[in-house]
Amino acid sequence: MATKSITATGAAVRSVPPRKPLNLRDLIVPWLWIGPAVIFVLVFLVYPVLNTLWLSLQNADSSQFVGLRNFARIFTDSAMLGVLGNNLLWIVLGTAATVALGLLIAVLVDRVRFEGAAKAAIFIPMAISFVGAGVIWKFVYNYDAPGQPQIGLLNAILTRLGGQPQAWLINSGINNFALIAVYVWMWTGFCMVILSAALKGVPSEIMEAARVDGASEINIFFRIIVPMISPTIAVVATTMVINLLKIFDIIYVMTGGNFGTDVVAVEYYNRLFTFNDFGISSALAVILLIAIVPIMIFNIRRFRQQEAER
Amino acid sequence: MSMTNNPVDPARVSAEKEIAGVRGPTALELAETPVSPRERLGQRLNGGLLMALVVLISLLWSVPTFGLFVASFRSGAATQSTGWWNGLVPPWSFTLQNYQDVLSAQGLGQAFLNSLIIAIPGTILPVLVAAFAAYAFAWMRFPLRDWLFLAIVALLVVPIQMTLIPILSIFTGLGITGSYLAIWLAHTAYGLPFAVYLLRSFFGALPSDLMESARIDGASHVRVFTNILLPLAVPSLASLVIFQFMWVWNDLLVALIYIGGGDRAPMTVTIANLVNSFGSNYQVLTAAAFISMALPLIVFFSLQRYFVRGILAGSVKG
Numbered sequence: 001m002a003t004k005s006i007t008a009t010g011a012a013v014r015s016v017p018p019r020k021p022l023n024l025r026d027l028i029v030p031w032l033w034i035g036p037a038v039i040f041v042l043v044f045l046v047y048p049v050l051n052t053l054w055l056s057l058q059n060a061d062s063s064q065f066v067g068l069r070n071f072a073r074i075f076t077d078s079a080m081l082g083v084l085g086n087n088l089l090w091i092v093l094g095t096a097a098t099v100a101l102g103l104l105i106a107v108l109v110d111r112v113r114f115e116g117a118a119k120a121a122i123f124i125p126m127a128i129s130f131v132g133a134g135v136i137w138k139f140v141y142n143y144d145a146p147g148q149p150q151i152g153l154l155n156a157i158l159t160r161l162g163g164q165p166q167a168w169l170i171n172s173g174i175n176n177f178a179l180i181a182v183y184v185w186m187w188t189g190f191c192m193v194i195l196s197a198a199l200k201g202v203p204s205e206i207m208e209a210a211r212v213d214g215a216s217e218i219n220i221f222f223r224i225i226v227p228m229i230s231p232t233i234a235v236v237a238t239t240m241v242i243n244l245l246k247i248f249d250i251i252y253v254m255t256g257g258n259f260g261t262d263v264v265a266v267e268y269y270n271r272l273f274t275f276n277d278f279g280i281s282s283a284l285a286v287i288l289l290i291a292i293v294p295i296m297i298f299n300i301r302r303f304r305q306q307e308a309e310r
Numbered sequence: 311m312s313m314t315n316n317p318v319d320p321a322r323v324s325a326e327k328e329i330a331g332v333r334g335p336t337a338l339e340l341a342e343t344p345v346s347p348r349e350r351l352g353q354r355l356n357g358g359l360l361m362a363l364v365v366l367i368s369l370l371w372s373v374p375t376f377g378l379f380v381a382s383f384r385s386g387a388a389t390q391s392t393g394w395w396n397g398l399v400p401p402w403s404f405t406l407q408n409y410q411d412v413l414s415a416q417g418l419g420q421a422f423l424n425s426l427i428i429a430i431p432g433t434i435l436p437v438l439v440a441a442f443a444a445y446a447f448a449w450m451r452f453p454l455r456d457w458l459f460l461a462i463v464a465l466l467v468v469p470i471q472m473t474l475i476p477i478l479s480i481f482t483g484l485g486i487t488g489s490y491l492a493i494w495l496a497h498t499a500y501g502l503p504f505a506v507y508l509l510r511s512f513f514g515a516l517p518s519d520l521m522e523s524a525r526i527d528g529a530s531h532v533r534v535f536t537n538i539l540l541p542l543a544v545p546s547l548a549s550l551v552i553f554q555f556m557w558v559w560n561d562l563l564v565a566l567i568y569i570g571g572g573d574r575a576p577m578t579v580t581i582a583n584l585v586n587s588f589g590s591n592y593q594v595l596t597a598a599a600f601i602s603m604a605l606p607l608i609v610f611f612s613l614q615r616y617f618v619r620g621i622l623a624g625s626v627k628g
Contacts, residue, residue, distance in 0.1 A: 026451075026452070027452060027453075029450070029531065030446045030450040030451075030452040030455070031452070033442045033443060033445060033446035033450070033531070034442070034443040034446045034447065034458065036439045036442060036443070037439050037440060037442065037443035037462065037502055037506060038443075038458070038462075040439060040495075040498055040499040040502055041462055041465060041499065041502055041503070043480070043499070044473060044477060044495070044496065044499030044500065045465045045468050045473060045499060045500075045503075046465070047476060048468075048472055048473035048474075048475070048476035048477055049468060049472060049473070051475070051476040052472045052473075052475065052476065055475065105364075105367060108360065108363060108364050108367070109364055111360055112360060112361050112364045114364075117368070118364050118365075118367070118368045120614075121368035121369075121371050121372050122367070122368065122371045124371075124372070124375065124607070124610075125371070125375070126610075127556060127603075127606040127607050127609075127610040128375070128560070128603050128606070128607075129559070129560030129561075129562070129578055129602060129603070129606070130560065130562060131560075131562055131577075131578045131581050131582050131585075131599070131602070132560075132581070132599045132600075132602055132603045134582075134585060135378060135581065135585065135595050135596065135598075135599035136374045136375055136377070136378045136599065137374060138585075138595075139374070139377045139378060139381060139394060140374050140377070149391065149392050149393070150393065151389070151390065151391070151392060151393045151394070152393075153373070153374075153377060153393065153394075153395070156393050156395075185371065185374065188371075189371075242466075242467050245469065246469045246470070246471065248471070248562075248563055249562050249563065252562070252563075252582070253562070253582055253585055265469070265471050268471050269471070269563075272474070272475065278475060281475070282472075282475065285469060285471050285472035286472075288469045288471065288472065289468065289469060289472060292467045292468075292469070295467060296464050296467045299463070299464070299466075299467070300460055300463070300464060303460065303463065304460075
């Protein structure tokens with residue numbers, strides 16, 4: 001034992017590990033470590049994706065192969081097209097609002113002394129469940145008949161200013177926007193925290209130099225800050241798009257998908273558990289997946305790029 | 311706005327400042343650079359206007375939550391007849407009755423317990439399984455390693471909705487639908503892609519010499535993992551634990567499908583049922599919603615710095 005560590009050869013062996021060829025043990029051991037995760041993922045994610053693809057090509061009770069007829073039904077039914085349109089509205093508006101507001105607030109709080117407190121106030125909704133948020137926002141959107149005291153904050157303000165109370169969640173001209181506002185309230189904090197960190201990484205020398213050259217703050221924002229943190233903006237935006245494609249809870253809790261607020265995930269849920277229509281509901285899920293594939297490819301590309309830069 | 315005379319909101323802001331002060335620098339603040347040329351930049355803008363704008367935005371974001379908080383301490387009759395802001399004007403008549411009602415009569419006490427029973431194993435299991443996998447992905451060499459890792463990360467984007475029918479039929483075949491075991495397994499699987507992704511980037515950033523020299527000295531993988539990696543990885547594990555706990559605790563859809571509305575239902579399901587069935591029975595709802603929010607808020611505030619670190623590691627560095 002003692003001689004091994006004293007002899008010169010022993011020391012050499014210890015400092016430079018011998019390059020063994022891969023033996024059977026080296027091949028098996030990693031699989032023991034990743035095995036549980038791989039099994040979980042195969043059973044709970046990979047198999048269901050394949051199974052749903054298969055179910056989407058069959059009829060309501062999966063007794064007959066119908067090819068693409070479920071998809072044809074979805075894309076020709078005007079109510080279904082409305083559902084898809086709503087989802088699109090959510091994705092476009094929700095992403096634009098959370099990212100833009102998150103960036104704006106990150107820039108603003110960067111310049112005040114109570115940055116931590118302001119950030120906490122905006123970040124808190126992240127810790128609240130969609131169900132809790134639904135209840136919170138009932139007190140904002142509640143509607144009482146004109147002339148009655150309004151217990152909803154928004155209508156109280158509106159009537160105080162001399163307007164008519166609005167049924168924010170029922171009136172189909174505004175209810176989608178009212179629901180999207182709840183999402184924005186919940187997720188702007190997430191965008192803000194990430195964008196804020198990226199913002200701190202922009203070297204101040206560059207901004208100083210631009211300022212010396214007479215650039216305005218707005219010019220600095222759009223010509224220097226935004227281009228420099230654009231990779232982070234892309235990350236945040238794709239996260240929001242994925243979230244919004246799958247949006248379910250806010251709508252399920254606040255309107256149940258009624259009054260023209262239905263989206264794919266809620267409609268899927270209703271088709272499955274109210275109508276037991278496996279064909280249509282699986283087809284809806286497949287549409288979600290297909291919509292997400294481009295984002296998945298984008299994310300994988302980004303990941304490989306990062307690994308290469310390591 | 312109609313609330314300019316409201317004395318409570320500024321107090322709330324200063325209370326938040328105090329919280330931040332008592333706990334030392336929060337993670338949100340830690341991310342800041344020390345006083346820099348940015349300070350001068352702030353002075354260029356109209357400082358007062360800027361401050362007012364930030365205060366306004368912070369208030370705007372806090373008001374809805376604060377409203378629920380106030381409403382939960384008002385009687386049902388008051389909540390249904392007048393807006394919650396009326397409760398802030400003397401004479402005050404706050405009551406704890408709603409909380410008592412909810413905990414006893416509505417079965418919310420059991421639901422709270424159910425949420426814990428679901429969330430604790432639903433957090434520990436995926437973190438453990440992901441930690442094993444992330445260790446191998448970060449520190450072992452084996453064929454297809456990077457491709458397997460990419461495949462798991464790609465599954466991040468699979469809509470959970472898509473998995474519900476097939477998994478439900480598996481669970482029904484095994485006879486475990488509606489049991490805690492079913493939802494533990496489901497949350498473990500759904501949490502894995504993100505957990506593996508996050509932990510691998512954390513583990514990969516640890517100093518490799520430490521791990522390699524231990525291996526060369528003949529330590530087994532199990533020893534390296536438990537004696538070297540885990541102690542070093544406590545902060546990263548903590549941030550993942552917070553993510554996963556909040557996700558499981560706040561989840562509605564997974565619980566709705568695999569547990570349903572029975573006596574094992576967690577708080578989110580019970581409250582969603584209250585919303586749908588009572589509609590305007592606000593006083594029960596307010597207290598119930600606030601109880602369900604309390605735990606994640608406590609977890610969030612006490613472990614905030616880990617939470618933010620987790621977000622940053624997952625999104626900025628990759």
